[in-house]
Amino acid sequence: MADEARIGAARSTRSLGWAIVLFLVLPITIVVPVSLTDQRYLSLPQDGLSLRHYVNLFSSAEWLSSIAQSFVIALGAATISVVTGTLCAIGCWRIGSRWSELVRVLMLVPIIVPTIVYALGLYRLWVQLDLLDSYFGVMLAHGVTGIPYVVVIVSTSLASFDPRLEQAARNLGASVPYALRRVILPGIMPGVISGAIFAFIHSWDELVLVLFIASRTIFTLPRRIWDGINEHLDPTMAAVAAVLVVITGLLLLLDMRARRRAAE
Amino acid sequence: MTAHAEAGVLSGRRPFFRDQWNAYWLMVAPAALLMAAFYFYPLVQVLWISVTEPSPGLDNYAQLFTNLSIRRTLVTTARICVVTTAITVVLGYVVAYVLVHASPRAQRWLFLGVLVPLWISVLVRAFAWVTLLAREGLINHALRDAGLIDQPLALIWNELGITIGMVHYMIPYAVLPLYASMRDIDARTVSAARGLGATRLYAFRRVFLPQSLPGIIGATVLVFIFSLGFFVTPAILGGGKTLMVAEFISLQILDLLRWGLGTMLATSLVLFIFLLLAALARVVDLKRLFGAG
Numbered sequence: 001m002a003d004e005a006r007i008g009a010a011r012s013t014r015s016l017g018w019a020i021v022l023f024l025v026l027p028i029t030i031v032v033p034v035s036l037t038d039q040r041y042l043s044l045p046q047d048g049l050s051l052r053h054y055v056n057l058f059s060s061a062e063w064l065s066s067i068a069q070s071f072v073i074a075l076g077a078a079t080i081s082v083v084t085g086t087l088c089a090i091g092c093w094r095i096g097s098r099w100s101e102l103v104r105v106l107m108l109v110p111i112i113v114p115t116i117v118y119a120l121g122l123y124r125l126w127v128q129l130d131l132l133d134s135y136f137g138v139m140l141a142h143g144v145t146g147i148p149y150v151v152v153i154v155s156t157s158l159a160s161f162d163p164r165l166e167q168a169a170r171n172l173g174a175s176v177p178y179a180l181r182r183v184i185l186p187g188i189m190p191g192v193i194s195g196a197i198f199a200f201i202h203s204w205d206e207l208v209l210v211l212f213i214a215s216r217t218i219f220t221l222p223r224r225i226w227d228g229i230n231e232h233l234d235p236t237m238a239a240v241a242a243v244l245v246v247i248t249g250l251l252l253l254l255d256m257r258a259r260r261r262a263a264e
Numbered sequence: 265m266t267a268h269a270e271a272g273v274l275s276g277r278r279p280f281f282r283d284q285w286n287a288y289w290l291m292v293a294p295a296a297l298l299m300a301a302f303y304f305y306p307l308v309q310v311l312w313i314s315v316t317e318p319s320p321g322l323d324n325y326a327q328l329f330t331n332l333s334i335r336r337t338l339v340t341t342a343r344i345c346v347v348t349t350a351i352t353v354v355l356g357y358v359v360a361y362v363l364v365h366a367s368p369r370a371q372r373w374l375f376l377g378v379l380v381p382l383w384i385s386v387l388v389r390a391f392a393w394v395t396l397l398a399r400e401g402l403i404n405h406a407l408r409d410a411g412l413i414d415q416p417l418a419l420i421w422n423e424l425g426i427t428i429g430m431v432h433y434m435i436p437y438a439v440l441p442l443y444a445s446m447r448d449i450d451a452r453t454v455s456a457a458r459g460l461g462a463t464r465l466y467a468f469r470r471v472f473l474p475q476s477l478p479g480i481i482g483a484t485v486l487v488f489i490f491s492l493g494f495f496v497t498p499a500i501l502g503g504g505k506t507l508m509v510a511e512f513i514s515l516q517i518l519d520l521l522r523w524g525l526g527t528m529l530a531t532s533l534v535l536f537i538f539l540l541l542a543a544l545a546r547v548v549d550l551k552r553l554f555g556a557g
Binding site: 085095114122 | 307489496
């Protein structure tokens with residue numbers, strides 16, 4: 001069938017498709033050569049490569065503290081999202097009634113509603129709860145908005161998990177928590193790990209909410225980059241971008257390995 | 265269900281079914297409560313503020329029709345979103361088409377190319393476009409060194425820059441639903457049309473294209489909706505000169521403290537999106553589109 005189908009894709013179409021995919025990837029990779037420039041402004045290296053922008057980055061207290069803050073917040077947020085989101089997905093999957101279906105549909109709302117809209121309400125609520133500009137406030141906001149993604153990803157895993165395995169465990173005398181820990185969770189672990197990585201990146205990358213609920217104390221990495229782009233564009237920014245691209249690449253590899261192990 | 269419960273009673277054990285039922289709702293509870301308290305409650309508050317501040321009533325909403333800067337922002341937003349969606353869906357269609365027809369090896373590479381950008385920070389992507397498109401950016405430099413231009417081209421801080429950045433951001437979101445619908449098309453229908461004498465183009469237009477229509481609609485909805493409320497890329501590549509609605513809202517709140525106006529626009533945006541989805545709910549499987557299918 002594949003051979004017959006390939007008749008349909010003319011060579012020109014195929015080249016166009018590949019060109020578009022290159023258009024997706026190449027502009028991002030430009031940050032790597034720019035980060036190695038020997039000039040003081042954003043440019044390609046001219047007389048040779050230089051690591052001085054990386055030296056700048058890793059000797060800058062501001063950038064380092066932002067990286068540390070983002071990491072701590074993303075870790076906390078991902079924990080909130082993964083624990084509650086996974087439990088929710090499993091609960092909905094087992095209940096399988098109209099009500100649990102409603103919960104899952106409501107979970108799509110945060111994916112559809114633009115973040116800017118939620119940011120306004122969040123700001124007002126955080127004023128009332130005195131959570132503005134605090135680690136916990138940002139973690140909670142990121143954790144809550146990460147839940148839907150975890151639910152969606154874990155639910156996908158559960159769809160291919162045989163419910164009879166859990167029933168068997170329960171019939172053999174396992175309690176609900178025991179069956180959860182020893183039967184369901186191991187079975188859907190790749191999905192949970194994917195969900196965790198996604199929730200981590202969701203927080204690590206999040207800018208709009210932080211713009212609203214953070215001021216002096218909390219200066220996450222996205223906010224630092226945002227300030228940098230708007231105020232002083234210099235190659236240190238490219239170094240940051242290159243580091244982020246590499247970290248994301250490593251996380252993706254991790255995710256791919258988890259999936260491959262699941263497939264085996 | 266009742267059979268299970270009866271079995272429990274008959275075997276002399278506690279009817280465990282209800283306990284089990286409660287245990288599963290207990291698992292749903294933390295997420296549901298967190299979402300209710302910290303997501304849906306503040307969201308409803310936005311709607312509430314829009315009809316109570318500065319004074320109760322629909323005064324804020326009247327500005328949708330009277331305020332010139334709002335109208336300009338909405339027109340700009342609509343124009344950019346329509347153009348972006350059109351370009352994105354066409355390009356995404358080509359990629360999905362090539363993906364479906366590629367060998368497994370080529371498919372892996374194409375998929376990697378489509379998915380990797382999704383995972384890269386949106387700020388990094390916007391920054392990359394700034395280095396490329398800016399007045400003193402790499403593209404203008406290269407063109408000037410090649411002697412093709414005297415004056416730098418205005419590629420950024422206008423609608424062109426925003427559109428380039430947004431198309432780049434949105435293509436993966438278009439490819440995924442398009443690919444999913446094309447995968448379901450039986451390739452033999454196209455072969456049959458070709459065997460019956462149809463030209464390649466004719467077979468595509470009359471056989472393949474109509475069957476991929478659900479994917480086209482899905483991708484269009486997804487991209488258009490994500491574009492409407494998009495903040496980061498338009499704000500950076502628009503450079504404060506071209507305002508789309510999300511950035512306009514944030515300006516109203518963070519710089520001008522006009523809560524009534526900001527929340528009114530935010531509420532209108534959400535209502536518009538949900539009306540759009542409701543209108544399309546018959547044509548597209550929304551749950552599948554947003555990942556929960």
